[in-house]
Amino acid sequence: MTQPVLSVRDLRVEFVTRRGVLKAIDGVSFDIAPGEVLGVVGESGAGKSVTGSAVIGLIDPPGRIAGGEVWLSEQRIDNLSPEEMRRIRGKRIGMIFQDPLTSLNPLYRVGEQLVETIQTHTDLSAAAARRRAIELLTEVGIPAPERRIDGYPHEFSGGMRQRVVIALALCAEPELIIADEPTTALDVSVQAQIISLLQRLGREHGTAIMLVTHDMGVIAETADRVAVMYAGRIAEIGPVQDVVQNPLHPYARGLMGAIPTLAQDASRLVQIPGSMPRLSAIPPGCPFNPRCPHAWDRCRIDRPEPIQHGAHKVACHLYDLNDPTAEAHKVLTHPPAEEGVPA
Template sequence: MTEPLLSVRDLRVEFPNRRGTLTALDGISFDIAPGEVLGMVGESGAGKSLTGAAIIGLLEPPGRIAGGEIRLKGQRIDTLSPEQMRRIRGKRIGMVFQDPLTSLNPLYTVAQQLVETIRTHMPLSEVDARKRAIALLDRVGIPAAARRIDDYPHHFSGGMRQRVVIALALCAEPELVIADEPTTALDVSVQAQIIDLIKEICAERGAAVMLITHDMGVIAETADRVAVLYAGRLAEIGPVRDVILDAAHPYTRGLMGSIPTLTQESDRLVQIPGAMPRLSSIPTGCAFNPRCPEAFDRCRTERPVPLDRPGGRQVACWLAAKESAHG
């Protein structure tokens, strides 16, 4: 197997506060291969965005990486100085945020923001940076880019602004793009276009994508592999097709069951009873055990270890472990 582009091992993120320490991410491990699209799904608060923030080095204090390591092409990046990390951000890891309406500085033109970012990472003159900016805008599908580049963000619609954001995230040719719910704030009609654009443009440049979303439909269409997060822990990771068609973790099965289908006649969607635990009260054993229909004694006492399964899959579930031991 080729060396992974990004390798996260046992990542642990903590938020110390007055009453103790909250563990927001615990034992997260995954790889992203060059050019691969990894989907990251989970409920709100499962730690999807936090994983992205930890990788790019932008955890909000007092949050901090308390354990594990993050490597980019073999180089450890979680221990770099802030200045060294800054040089990686934008240049080697780009990021697209959720809300294009608030991601752009309202007081600067699109040209100013693009040229500033390009010149931060590339030794280009003002004129060349501008040419590059226009080409990028053109590529992300802004009509009349050469004219529109001098407009302010408020002159653009939401979908167009997200295109500008994508151009900004990609302007220094990063090897990895972290897209944090890039379509959540957009109209349904433009969501598909934006997802396609991200996928296409990253494939074209050989950039890998970490696509954070809670939309399983988007994952199914876009991602090569998918990681399912629950309460700051990795429940399951594997190729998209396998995970969707043959989920091994009861939580993943619940997630899949909650997607409406056109073919299936059903009055009610399947629902997982209960809610995800708060970070301050994660139960012992498996974090999912109080909601799990198939939990047994071991699930309540012992935390499941991630278990390798054939086809590059991993599952953290005692039930799956039992089945594979018997089968």
């Protein structure tokens, strides 16, 4: 197997608050290979964005990386000094945020912001950096880049601004791009353009992409593999087709079942009963146990670790081959409280 671009091992992120230490990320491990797109999905507050911020070293106090390791190619980066980490940001890891309308400084021309980023990470002269900026704008599909480079952000539409943001992330040809909900704030028609742009760039440059989103449609179209996060942990991770069509973890199953399709003749939308626990009230054992239709005693005490199951890794006792009772619990003993599970 090729060396992964990004390798996260047992990452833990905590937020120190007045009411105690909240574990936003609790033991997350995953790899991303060169050119691969890893989708990270989950409900709001599951820790998707925090994982992305932790990788790029932008966890602001009172948050902190409390444990684990982050490896970029062959370099460990979670313990670098702030200055060393700054040199990696933008150069080896690019990041794209959710809202393109607020990601750009409104007071500077997009060209100034591009040239600034290029010159921060390379030795190019101002003129060469400007040529490079025009190339980048061309590459992300901005029409008439020679003219648009002197425009201010407010003169661009939302989709065009997100293209500029992507160009900014690409300035130094990073090995890894973290895209944090890159399409959430955009029109549906523009979303598809941005997603296919990201895909194309990833393919052409061999850039690994960590795509954080709560939109399963985007993941299904774009990602090679997908990680389903719940309450700061990875519930299930595996190839995207497998996870979407044959989810193993009860939470992932609920999540996939909740995607409405036009083919379904459901009068009610499917939902998972209950809601994700607050960080201050994560139950012991499996964090999903209060909402899980399969949960039994072990789930309330014993925290499930990821188990390899076919191409997936799943953190659920149902798939623990060493537990002789697990198989019996796969049959629903008590169906979920809410009705509306389609046939």
